[in-house]
Amino acid sequence: MAETLTIGKALNLGLRRAMEDDAKVVLMGEDIGKLGGVFRITDGLQKDFGEDRVVDTPLAEAGILGTAVGLAMRGYRPVCEIQFDGFVFPAYNQIVTQVAKIHARSQGTLTMPIVIRIPFGGGIGAVEHHSESPEAYFAHTPGLKVVAVSNPVDAYWGIQQAIAHPDPIVFLEPKRRYWEKAEVDTDATPEPLFRSRVVRGGDDVTVLAYGPMVKTALQAAEAAADEGRSLEVIDLRTVSPLDLEPVYESVRRTGRCVVVHEAAVTLGVGAEIAARVTETCFHSLEAPVLRVGGYDTPYPPSKLEEEYLPDLDRVLDAVDRSMGY
């Protein structure tokens, strides 16, 4: 059945389906019960699945992740909602020292099928700690996988695939795009979770993005087309593990590559991609891999966030610089 869904509603339906499919799925988080979460992603789920499966936890993020570890050891599949990106750090110890390592520590005896849902990124005019892009912290941690969805189709299928997956997954949701709509075929066969995807073909420059920046990259490609430039846009979809084969294939054709993310560029995901693309496609490159991202500052007060966040013009500026080599 095909229906038009927002990213938020697609996540809600995906969670509902995952809970129907597996009685061991337990949602945990702050205000996710009666309220349905501050973004209403869990709207109606507690009413239908009960308080034992949709758990309004005490206000303690380490507590949420730490108890999720114990539930996972007992055979449950916890799905933890972190209310905002900037509030994941109290749970950082549990995620990095425990969730990520327990499978290896136990020599494969224990698995940690935990999904950590985090609305991430800026652009909503929020106060401090509500607009962060923490993906590199998690992608740098062996034992974790990091997914960043950009659209309702991936949101619907991705959340179900992440919940069914045996490894812990940080599942990043592009909060400023929660209300973007697309048609979702709920009977379709989904694409695999850890695969990047070419979302717009092109010949001149390969532009890489994930999460909220995919839309920005597509807008840039549209504008570039008006100027006679053809951008190939790839939605990475997964930050860890990176699926770069389609990227290498593309860069070997275009010879140019621009990576776009909201997170600060220094030591970010773009730096890793630049290194790998350079190693693998060295003889095909016509220009160095360029990065467009946040500046190396704390995320600024909201009146300045449009300056901080990559937009269409900054992507096109990088494309110009790449073409200038």
Add this chain to the structure above:
Amino acid sequence: MTALRQATEVVDPVPGASSPHLPQQPDLIQLLTPEGERIEHPDYALDISDEQLRGLYRDLALVRRWDVEATALQRQGELGIWASLLGQEAAQIGAGRALAADDMAFPTYREHGVAWARGVDPLHVMSLFRGVDNGGWNPVERGFNLYTIVIGSQCLHATGYAMGVQRDGAESAVLAFLGDGATSQGEVNEAMIFAASFSAPVVFFCQNNQYAISVPIERQARVPLFQRAAGFGFPGVRVDGNDVLAVLAVTRAALAAAREGQGPTFIEAFTYRMGAHTTSDDPTRYRLASELEEWNLRDPIGRLKAYLSRSGIADHVFFDGVDAEGDELAARIRSGTLEMADPPPASMFDHVYAEQTPPLAAQRAEFVEYHASFEGGEH
């Protein structure tokens, strides 16, 4: 200034005690005095056979023998480090033997006595301290989680596990181990809040051994630790941690209450770390020999031996037999440790993920190829 002084006076750590880490404490539940006299407590009757009493002695003696051997092996360079349980045998055996088969325990890194009580092969603990693995036992099979080194983190795991037990409708309980220092950790406090809010079947078993490496209990708490439980809304008890009978009785009662749906209990087992924090530590820098002497009079094994001898429950044949068994155990631990093979180098890539990723598989292949390049070469 006055207000500050008043506040300090109000929270005097242990009224009447000259120092909070010396053994004369009020509210200490005891069934066996330091002199080995069996006494009764109105709230904690202990139903135990002579055979079980001898079994407890055997446990205490054997884990101490193991500990002595492990310390020696570390000194001889065969272990990277060892965290001694010397002085805490009764707390650990009493708690460990209170567990039922399908209960689950979540240890710190010093719970060798509990590991023993759960049937973990000592060599599977030695392999951790030798650097071969992170603990070689199956946590689910043993009902004993792997050692957790980040202080206090396991209290949340225990609470979550107990929430799972609740959802399963199972009649088992969870025992979370922690030390006095861990009570200062946010995660431990969060664990107690979650446990209380959901009335989870978990018991927090705190071995107050008086020191977090070098920092004494006064820096962690200005009230006796067991009183903290009141603030979370569940019972707290303080037991003589060097009295294996009292620890067994108190922990049994708390686990039974948890299984019956009465929620958590906090147990403060008042004890003393007779050895160093680990083999890397030098306790002479932060505590007095006189303190050790005082605690030595309260040795957990000596008092049980005195009781068993005096009451005729065990004789010298039994004690000699346990000594001989201890020597055999030590010999097995020594030879088993020395014979442990180093893990294959590429094994570090195994089990990072349940579902291996292509980038890590590629990195593993590069590592194997790099290694192979030395075979038959100059290296």
